[in-house]
Amino acid sequence: MRLQALNLSLHTCQPRCPVRLSSEEVEHVALLARLGLTEEERQRFTEQLNSILSHFQALSELDTSQIPPTSHVVEVANVFRPDQVGPSLTPEQALAGAPDRGDDTFRVPRVVE
Numbered sequence: 001m002r003l004q005a006l007n008l009s010l011h012t013c014q015p016r017c018p019v020r021l022s023s024e025e026v027e028h029v030a031l032l033a034r035l036g037l038t039e040e041e042r043q044r045f046t047e048q049l050n051s052i053l054s055h056f057q058a059l060s061e062l063d064t065s066q067i068p069p070t071s072h073v074v075e076v077a078n079v080f081r082p083d084q085v086g087p088s089l090t091p092e093q094a095l096a097g098a099p100d101r102g103d104d105t106f107r108v109p110r111v112v113e
Contacts, residue, residue, distance in 0.1 A: 019053045021046060 010089040023046045030037045030045075037045065091104040 019057060021049050021053065 025040050026042055026046045026049060027037065030042070095101045095104070095106065098106050
């Protein structure tokens with residue numbers, strides 16, 4: 001709930017509207033992340049996160065209307081090659097070092113009840 005309110009304030013804030021986190025909000029985020037913070041850590045993280053938010057505030061004041069959206073700075077392209085049939089291991093060779101096997105398969109401990 002508080003995260004949604006925080007998220008809303010970051011997106012609807014005017015350019016000169018400072019966004020600040022309280023130590024209670026930092027504690028709430030730590031609770032959601034299952035982090036136990038000491039009082040000293042909570043104060044330090046509050047200061048650090050507020051410093052980061054002030055940098056984002058400075059960036060939000062820049063005029064980026066003439067800059068196209070970018071997902072990658074450098075052009076990204078997949079390099080595909082055709083599949084080539086080659087020699088492969090026999091089931092016996094593949095399972096030679098298996099600690100436990102069943103027929104032509106590896107046997108592993110059950111992880112799902």
